[in-house]
Amino acid sequence: MAYRADIDCLRAFAVISVIGFHYELPGFGGGFVGVDVFFVISGYVISRLIWAGLASDSFSFLAFYERRARRLLPALYLLILVTGIVGYFLVPPSDYRMFFGSAVSTLLFSSNVFFWMETGYFDLPTMGKVLIHTWSLSVEEQFYFLFPVITWLWSKLFRDPTAKSSLALVISGTMALCVLDELLIKNSASAAFYLAPLRAWEFLIGSIAFFLHQWSPVRFVARCICGLIGLALIVIPVVMFRPETRFPGLHALIPCLGAALSIIAFNQDDGRPRLLFEDMGTFVGRLSYSLYLWHWPVFVLGRAALPLDVASSNAGTVALLASSVLLAYVSHVTVERPIRARMTWNGLRVSGLIAGAAVVLIAIGAHGFSHEGYVGRFPPSQERMLRYNAQAMTPFYRTHSCFLQPDDPLSSYDFGACLTPAADKRNILLAGDSIAAHYAWGLRDYLPAETYHLMQLTSAACAPFVELRQEFSRSCDDANRLLREQIKARTPAAVIISGNWRWYVEAYGRSAAPRFDDHLGALLKEAEDAGIPVLLLGPSLEFPAPLAQTLFKYERTHLPVGNALTPVEASFKADDVLREIARSHPGVQYVSVLDAVCNMRNCPTRIDPETPITWDIIHLTPEGSKFVVSKLKPQLDAFLSRLNPPSEARRNEFIAGSSTEPQDTSSRMR
Numbered sequence: 001m002a003y004r005a006d007i008d009c010l011r012a013f014a015v016i017s018v019i020g021f022h023y024e025l026p027g028f029g030g031g032f033v034g035v036d037v038f039f040v041i042s043g044y045v046i047s048r049l050i051w052a053g054l055a056s057d058s059f060s061f062l063a064f065y066e067r068r069a070r071r072l073l074p075a076l077y078l079l080i081l082v083t084g085i086v087g088y089f090l091v092p093p094s095d096y097r098m099f100f101g102s103a104v105s106t107l108l109f110s111s112n113v114f115f116w117m118e119t120g121y122f123d124l125p126t127m128g129k130v131l132i133h134t135w136s137l138s139v140e141e142q143f144y145f146l147f148p149v150i151t152w153l154w155s156k157l158f159r160d161p162t163a164k165s166s167l168a169l170v171i172s173g174t175m176a177l178c179v180l181d182e183l184l185i186k187n188s189a190s191a192a193f194y195l196a197p198l199r200a201w202e203f204l205i206g207s208i209a210f211f212l213h214q215w216s217p218v219r220f221v222a223r224c225i226c227g228l229i230g231l232a233l234i235v236i237p238v239v240m241f242r243p244e245t246r247f248p249g250l251h252a253l254i255p256c257l258g259a260a261l262s263i264i265a266f267n268q269d270d271g272r273p274r275l276l277f278e279d280m281g282t283f284v285g286r287l288s289y290s291l292y293l294w295h296w297p298v299f300v301l302g303r304a305a306l307p308l309d310v311a312s313s314n315a316g317t318v319a320l321l322a323s324s325v326l327l328a329y330v331s332h333v334t335v336e337r338p339i340r341a342r343m344t345w346n347g348l349r350v351s352g353l354i355a356g357a358a359v360v361l362i363a364i365g366a367h368g369f370s371h372e373g374y375v376g377r378f379p380p381s382q383e384r385m386l387r388y389n390a391q392a393m394t395p396f397y398r399t400h401s402c403f404l405q406p407d408d409p410l411s412s413y414d415f416g417a418c419l420t421p422a423a424d425k426r427n428i429l430l431a432g433d434s435i436a437a438h439y440a441w442g443l444r445d446y447l448p449a450e451t452y453h454l455m456q457l458t459s460a461a462c463a464p465f466v467e468l469r470q471e472f473s474r475s476c477d478d479a480n481r482l483l484r485e486q487i488k489a490r491t492p493a494a495v496i497i498s499g500n501w502r503w504y505v506e507a508y509g510r511s512a513a514p515r516f517d518d519h520l521g522a523l524l525k526e527a528e529d530a531g532i533p534v535l536l537l538g539p540s541l542e543f544p545a546p547l548a549q550t551l552f553k554y555e556r557t558h559l560p561v562g563n564a565l566t567p568v569e570a571s572f573k574a575d576d577v578l579r580e581i582a583r584s585h586p587g588v589q590y591v592s593v594l595d596a597v598c599n600m601r602n603c604p605t606r607i608d609p610e611t612p613i614t615w616d617i618i619h620l621t622p623e624g625s626k627f628v629v630s631k632l633k634p635q636l637d638a639f640l641s642r643l644n645p646p647s648e649a650r651r652n653e654f655i656a657g658s659s660t661e662p663q664d665t666s667s668r669m670r
Helices: 005-022 031-055 061-090 093-107 111-118 132-157 164-187 189-194 200-215 220-240 249-265 278-305 314-340 350-370 380-385 390-397 434-446 476-488 501-508 516-529 547-557 569-583 593-597 622-631 633-640 648-657 661-669
Strands: 426-432 452-459 494-498 534-537 588-591 606-608
Touching: 005 031, 005 220, 005 249, 005 278, 031 061, 031 132, 031 200, 031 220, 031 249, 061 093, 061 132, 061 278, 061 314, 061 350, 093 111, 093 132, 093 350, 111 132, 111 189, 132 200, 132 278, 164 189, 164 200, 164 249, 200 249, 220 249, 278 314, 380 547, 390 434, 390 622, 426 434, 426 476, 434 452, 434 494, 434 622, 452 476, 476 516, 501 516, 501 569, 516 534, 516 569, 516 588, 534 633, 569 588, 569 593, 588 633, 593 622, 606 622, 622 633
Parallel strands: 426 452, 426 494, 494 534, 534 588
Antiparallel strands: none
């Protein structure tokens, strides 16, 4: 096929967008859409390749798959090998174990499924996800497996894929898949993002761009206008989108259409204008695959190896970018380009060598995963610092039962264990998001079991705002409706409310209505109207970087960690906001967690030499939960003294209704 410089320039723009987003460069807030541009390009190139072979009766499935393997896999294998070796010296055991799991899934063309299953509210950019960018490669590889077969079958029905009936069916199917992707974002956003069937429409847009070859503009001015519109549709999302943008779905349609228009603009062979910076664009475009492979591991492992103040500086970012380009160039020149151009090496078929290398790497990955990331690499005291992670916190937070994750439906909530009141005790309801959930362990330990019963209604990333719709979480709105019902029914004797207030204050603001004050005030008024005392816990202790990993890094390297051990200043400002709001609600007792735990903003980072107070940037460890609750003893005792013991009538009501009320509530919520 004739070489198209504009395609390489489009690849260059896509990879620069992705790198700019990952490296947090200004103006690249939506640079993740570069992946969608790559999908469209792949759909176009593969359609062009397959239909050319079918038209000349020269297409071979074996040759196609072998060519794809030589094009993609050797450079990927080199990346995995080098990353694994470097990670041995830098990556904590739990993260190293995840690396091996992701490496095996990448080698089996399923890392998108692996990271989809690993996605959760507590996910943070960790060294364990150093291969997370390979999810898009797995999506492409799955597409490469199925698309030739589907295209071959399609050619039996439509010898000419540009026939009107063929085009109508392809366009209709593409639109249907795009709409399905959009509809699934609310109930399963991670699936809509990661899974290949829900991204297939982006590849099909590339196919449509190929099918429209004969209708592509011919006149010079028309081609330039088409190309500029396409470029604008890519640039605007790169600049305007943010990680919180509803995506992919219909928003992804914008850059995909932009990529398609850019391709269509120069579909015709004659009269293509020379592009601005074309030589540089084609150079970067040829490097785009290797650049995509190396940029993220260099960023993650490079920042881990450098002192924190250097890694987060502009000079550190430039150094990491330069290292990415250098490694990409070396990989392209020594591995990607030579192997792509040859079928044999020293008398052996390259495809056989690729298969053998995959078997060896899979065996190494399985061994590392089964051996828990080789925990013996670090001193025991440092290893104990890293025993905390999202999985280890599950029983303490009561995850998936009393603490719902964003993808959990309300039917996952255990009404019997979490919301059934006790007839002969003072029932206290703990409500809120993950910050509320991290107090549950300490409160259960602190409250005398013979007198108090702690109920828990918590949902991740879900502000306890009873009048606000929150679509990010599948169960959030239902959980808040349930909270309102419990308050109106006066089921609990008291309510303890907490949340990620610093984030909510910044997200909802205080100037334009409805403000943060209005959202929180509506909940507090519900409790006041019902005559239920409220203990409002202020912002939690928050650090700029994952605390356990920062302490571990400091102990291993003895290098400065900058402000990573200093609490986030915005949390103290949010504390003042919450205190001000609470003053206007007489039935609310406000407790400043920061004042109780910190001394003049000098806050603890450990419970003891081997135990951090938080395991990530904000969520308490079990020991941290007990420690913080113990610091709140005077305020808790004052609050508990306000609670009346359950009356005889109320006790009988609990006995009569406790066996059915939770189930009835669950049914209403569904």
